[in-house]
Amino acid sequence: MKTHKVSFDYKIYSSMEEMSNDDRQLMLSAIAQLEKAYAPYSQFHVGAAARLLNGEIFVGSNQENASYPLCMCGERVALYNAAANKPEIPIESLAITIKNQKSIIDKPVSPCGACRQVISEYEFRHNHKIRILLKSDGDEVYELDSVADILPLGFNGSFL
Numbered sequence: 001m002k003t004h005k006v007s008f009d010y011k012i013y014s015s016m017e018e019m020s021n022d023d024r025q026l027m028l029s030a031i032a033q034l035e036k037a038y039a040p041y042s043q044f045h046v047g048a049a050a051r052l053l054n055g056e057i058f059v060g061s062n063q064e065n066a067s068y069p070l071c072m073c074g075e076r077v078a079l080y081n082a083a084a085n086k087p088e089i090p091i092e093s094l095a096i097t098i099k100n101q102k103s104i105i106d107k108p109v110s111p112c113g114a115c116r117q118v119i120s121e122y123e124f125r126h127n128h129k130i131r132i133l134l135k136s137d138g139d140e141v142y143e144l145d146s147v148a149d150i151l152p153l154g155f156n157g158s159f160l
Contacts, residue, residue: 008149013141019133023093026051027133027141029059030095033074037061043101046074050082052089053128058082075115079122090126094119095133106138110150117155119147124156 016024026049033047039062046062060077075096082091098109111119111132123130129146148154 006152011143015139016141019141023133026057026093026095027135029057030097033059033061034099038063040064045099047097048074048078049095050078050091051093052082052086053092054089058085073112073115075111076118079118090128091122091130093131097135105136108134108136108140108142110134116147116151120151120154120156123147
């Protein structure tokens with residue numbers, strides 16, 4: 001038997017001021033979406049913004065439903081918005097931010113498993129890694145090179 005360890009490196013910006021202007025604008029687009037989230041049950045707002053390789057930005061926010069399985073995460077709303085409008089252009093970066101109305105969360109929160117799988121699908125579709133930027137109430141921003149960092153041993157269309 002062998003043991004294999006999975007690990008990854010990621011960047012931590014102490015504040016948005018350390019980021020490039022393009023990344024800062026992308027995160028500001030995600031932050032603006034927090035106000036558009038519909039989260040009457042969880043009070044957990046998610047804003048997301050996807051930047052395509054051509055520089056266009058598509059946004060989304062979480063949309064809850066009393067029938068919880070019908071809720072849609074902000075990340076997927078932004079990704080589906082981009083794919084529905086510009087299906088031929090790869091997504092270059094995805095900025096995600098959260099705001100919990102019940103408490104302060106000072107560390108970035110990563111996407112849920114379903115969102116990780118959808119991000120993985122778009123990486124596979126265009127054979128292009130999607131950088132992920134994560135932020136919460138605190139100043140720090142995490143930058144991941146690819147969803148594969150947080151979805152090791154992922155499933156994609158190559159298995160079908």
